[in-house]
Amino acid sequence: MITSKYVAVISQYMRFPSVKEDPTQWIPVLRKICWYLVLSPHDPMQSSLLNSTLEDKNLSEISHFRFLLKQLVTMEVIQWTALWNTFQNEFENEKNMLGGPLGDKAAEDLRQRVIEHNILVVSKYYSRITLKRLAELLCLSVQEAEKHLSDMVVSKALVAKIDRPVGIVCFQTAKDSNDILNSWAVNLEKLLDLVEKSCHQIHKETMVHKAALKV
Structure with a gap:
């Protein structure tokens, strides 16, 4: 099962009509919903669920x-090794999933979600950070940290720029369309004001020059 379908599977589980009425069923279903939630990429739908x-x-x-x-809604770095040691047995023994048992691909997706969460946490606390320090916080190599960060930038999960020659990452706050339009409006207003002042100054100097010629 591919990662993009995790949320769709959650919706299927939530449609089981008999689950809420039968105590022997809702705990196993709720466990499965939890697993698919942590496996789903961060987006508005996943966050809402x-x-x-x-x-x-x-x-x-x-x-x-x-x-x-x-842990996924707390702005703190998650230690992958500790998390995996705690939940590995339950993860590997989870059976009868709608999308099939949780296997190696799901385990990779879980680690990916933890890395993405940690990068988002770092972006909240740092405006600038070295790639080396970022890699240390993520418990990854510099190359792995750069790859995961680049993938998140491409998918527009966050806004950041990497200065490779100096090894610096600059995180930026994502702007919505209203913020961008307001910024353009302010810049346009400043430009028009500058043009008006320039025209006034040119007119003033022209009048002074004409007056000097008449003398």
Whole structure:
């Protein structure tokens, strides 16, 4: 199953009519929803489903999964090794998934989601950071850190520029269309004001020059 279908599978699980009525069924289903949430790429739909699931009172019955989801909404770096050691057995033993059992591809996707989360966290706390330091925070090589960062920039998950010669990453705040239009309007207003002042100055100097010629 490809990563882009994880959220679609979550929607299928949420449509099971008998689940909420049968206590023996909702815990296994809720576990599967949690797994697919952490495997899904970060976007508005995933974020909405993640927060609504965290508000589900039934999640308190599987507190370790609540802890797992909570890490994804907390602006702190997740230690991949510690996370994997905690959940590896449950991850590998999860069966009867709609998209098939969680295998090697899903494990790679989980690690990818953790790396993406950590890069987003770093971007919140740093405006500039060296690639070397970024790699250290992500527990990756410099080459791996640059690749994951570049992939996120290409997918527009964040805005950043990499200065390779000096090894510096500059994170920027993404602007929506309204911010861009407002910025253009302000710049245009400044330009028109400058043109008006220049015209006034030219007119003034022309009048002075004409007056000097009459003397």
